[in-house]
Amino acid sequence: MSKIAANPSGAVMEEKKDAASISHHEEGFCVQEVGKDDGLKSAIAEMGEVKEENERLKMMLERVEKDYQSLQLRFFDILQKEASEKGSAEGSVTSLDETEEPEMVSLRLGRNPREPKKDERNGTCNKAKENEDFELASNCLTLGLDATCQLSMELASESSEEPKETEAGGETWPTSKSVKARNGDDEISDQMPTKRARVSVRARCDTPTMNDGCQWRKYGQKIAKGNPSCPRAYYRCTVAPACPVRKQVQRCAEDMSILITTYEGTHNHPLPVSATAMASTTSAAASMLLSDSSTSQPSTHSSALSGTVFNGLSFSHFDQSRAKQGLFPNHAASPLFPTITLDLTSASSSSPAHVTRLPSNIASGPRYPPTNLSFCSKEPTIIPAVWGNGFPNNGTLAMDKPPMRSLNLGNQFQEHFYQQYMKNQAPSRDALAKTLTKVISTDPSLRSVIAAAVTSVMGQGSSNRNHGGEVSGPGLSLSLGNQHAAIASKANPMIQNGKGMLPGYFNWLSSSSSPNGGLMLQSPLPFSVSKSSTAPSIIDQINH
DNA sequence: CGATTTTGACCTGCGC
DNA sequence: GCGCAGGTCAAAATCG
Numbered sequence: 001m002s003k004i005a006a007n008p009s010g011a012v013m014e015e016k017k018d019a020a021s022i023s024h025h026e027e028g029f030c031v032q033e034v035g036k037d038d039g040l041k042s043a044i045a046e047m048g049e050v051k052e053e054n055e056r057l058k059m060m061l062e063r064v065e066k067d068y069q070s071l072q073l074r075f076f077d078i079l080q081k082e083a084s085e086k087g088s089a090e091g092s093v094t095s096l097d098e099t100e101e102p103e104m105v106s107l108r109l110g111r112n113p114r115e116p117k118k119d120e121r122n123g124t125c126n127k128a129k130e131n132e133d134f135e136l137a138s139n140c141l142t143l144g145l146d147a148t149c150q151l152s153m154e155l156a157s158e159s160s161e162e163p164k165e166t167e168a169g170g171e172t173w174p175t176s177k178s179v180k181a182r183n184g185d186d187e188i189s190d191q192m193p194t195k196r197a198r199v200s201v202r203a204r205c206d207t208p209t210m211n212d213g214c215q216w217r218k219y220g221q222k223i224a225k226g227n228p229s230c231p232r233a234y235y236r237c238t239v240a241p242a243c244p245v246r247k248q249v250q251r252c253a254e255d256m257s258i259l260i261t262t263y264e265g266t267h268n269h270p271l272p273v274s275a276t277a278m279a280s281t282t283s284a285a286a287s288m289l290l291s292d293s294s295t296s297q298p299s300t301h302s303s304a305l306s307g308t309v310f311n312g313l314s315f316s317h318f319d320q321s322r323a324k325q326g327l328f329p330n331h332a333a334s335p336l337f338p339t340i341t342l343d344l345t346s347a348s349s350s351s352p353a354h355v356t357r358l359p360s361n362i363a364s365g366p367r368y369p370p371t372n373l374s375f376c377s378k379e380p381t382i383i384p385a386v387w388g389n390g391f392p393n394n395g396t397l398a399m400d401k402p403p404m405r406s407l408n409l410g411n412q413f414q415e416h417f418y419q420q421y422m423k424n425q426a427p428s429r430d431a432l433a434k435t436l437t438k439v440i441s442t443d444p445s446l447r448s449v450i451a452a453a454v455t456s457v458m459g460q461g462s463s464n465r466n467h468g469g470e471v472s473g474p475g476l477s478l479s480l481g482n483q484h485a486a487i488a489s490k491a492n493p494m495i496q497n498g499k500g501m502l503p504g505y506f507n508w509l510s511s512s513s514s515p516n517g518g519l520m521l522q523s524p525l526p527f528s529v530s531k532s533s534t535a536p537s538i539i540d541q542i543n544h
Numbered sequence: 545c546g547a548t549t550t551t552g553a554c555c556t557g558c559g560c
Numbered sequence: 561g562c563g564c565a566g567g568t569c570a571a572a573a574t575c576g
Contacts, residue, residue, distance in 0.1 A: 217547085217548065217549085218548075218549055218550085219549090219568075219569080219570095220550090220551090220567070220568060220569080221549090221550075221551075222565090222566070222567070222568095224565085224566080225564085225565060225566090232566090232567095234567075234568075238547095238548095248567095
């Protein structure tokens with residue numbers, strides 16, 4: 001009937017249009033019926049019903065619109081409040097911090113919301129500004145590694161000069177080093193090294209490289225110190241000529257069956273469906289990492305998140321002193337970039353101990369200590385089949401089988417989140433509200449999930465019309481508390497647009513459509529969020 | 545013959 | 561300043 005539009009307001013508009021067209025159609029039908037004597041009465045009655053239904057639909061849509069707007073406003077309020085509180089709490093604000101705006105909700109997967117040039121290039125992306133932050137999985141969504149820090153982009157945009165590759169590729173790909181190598185007088189690089197996130201993926205793989213769906217060309221190889229038997233290979237994305245994405249591939253010194261692939265950069269071209277799985281996953285990781293690093297200066301980075309379990313992910317940050325103590329001997333020689341490591345190996349290695357198994361020459365340097373995410377599910381997953389040598393050789397996946405559907409990243413993810421919640425939970429609900437607000441305000445992936453739910457309910461409200469013309473309630477049941485709920489087998493409504501453009505990592509939370517039309521998003525947080533005309537809003541629930 | 549890989553040289557940043 | 565290590569370039573070699 002009606003597709004779920006990326007833009008929530010767009011979805012509403014579409015629903016309106018839908019309802020109107022239905023009603024017009026029915027009215028036209030009735031006019032024909034009126035012409036026949038024997039059908040006059042029934043036609044009039046039918047017309048009345050249709051009009052009634054039309055009115056109901058309109059009211060429903062208005063209600064949903066109002067709900068959505070108030071919800072959005074309150075959501076922003078909370079986030080801004082949180083951001084300002086955070087800013088004042090940190091006290092010593094550097095000049096760099098001052099240039100940063102309060103953190104806003106960004107639902108873009110790996111896209112920088114403050115990239116005017118990108119938006120100009122992608123004309124369709126340049127939609128209403130007020131909806132920008134809720135622009136989820138729109139047509140212009142680039143699934144890739146958004147490695148560029150907002151802060152650095154801001155600074156770069158202030159400068160009149162931009163590296164040419166930025167214009168060509170939509171990404172300041174050349175590292176501070178290479179930029180300087182080619183543009184010796186580039187001040188941006190000198191003043192503010194680009195905080196480009198790297199996403200390192202550890203996975204068991206027998207083949208020389210992981211098949212991540214993209215096309216790569218090897219442009220170099222180096223024997224890395226500490227692992228002479230496993231030279232590091234450098235690859236460049238060749239899907240598009242100017243694509244700035246590169247990756248490094250190296251075998252783990254301790255376990256040769258483990259392949260460490262480090263991605264860097266953002267694809268500036270549409271990705272093959274088969275490539276979106278890895279791209280969106282790494283993008284989510286990078287976004288999360290950058291969301292953290294953008295709010296804490298490198299020098300204080302380790303204190304910000306060190307040793308925390310955040311949003312269910314084991315964050316292991318290391319400060320320079322620890323690196324110098326010999327725990328990570330090669331970190332000192334590592335580059336400037338923050339690195340997040342996704343451990344997709346089968347070992348249950350969420351404990352901090354596994355971090356020491358990381359090849360130190362892949363991990364980041366002391367300026368941007370590594371973040372490690374263990375996505376090892378206790379259940380068998382098909383990750384190796386997708387990203388490893390078991391990947392289908394045709395390189396594509398059927399549209400109706402989004403690759404991420406099967407990425408069972410959720411179990412441990414949820415467990416960690418739940419455990420962390422339980423660990424940190426103060427007896428009061430106030431603590432819960434604070435915890436949740438903090439998580440929401442700092443974790444883009446969770447923001448995205450919530451916004452996705454909000455977005456989807458706008459589309460679902462009227463898509464649940466049954467044949468009898470009845471409209472099921474638009475109630476959104478964001479059941480974040482039911483961690484035992486069955487994992488849905490249905491396809492995620494968010495990825496049913498047939499375009500394969502939606503970030504698959506929403507499926508981390510095993511979203512599903514409940515029979516009554518509510519969108520169920522599983523998460524270990526033991527509370528539920530409902531959105532309907534009668535149910536309190538998400539923020540209400542948080543505040544309660 | 546074009547695309548890809550190999551490989552040595554070169555550049556840069558960092559630590560001493 | 562020097563040496564080391566990471567990263568990139570580009571010519572030569574190889575492959576399909």
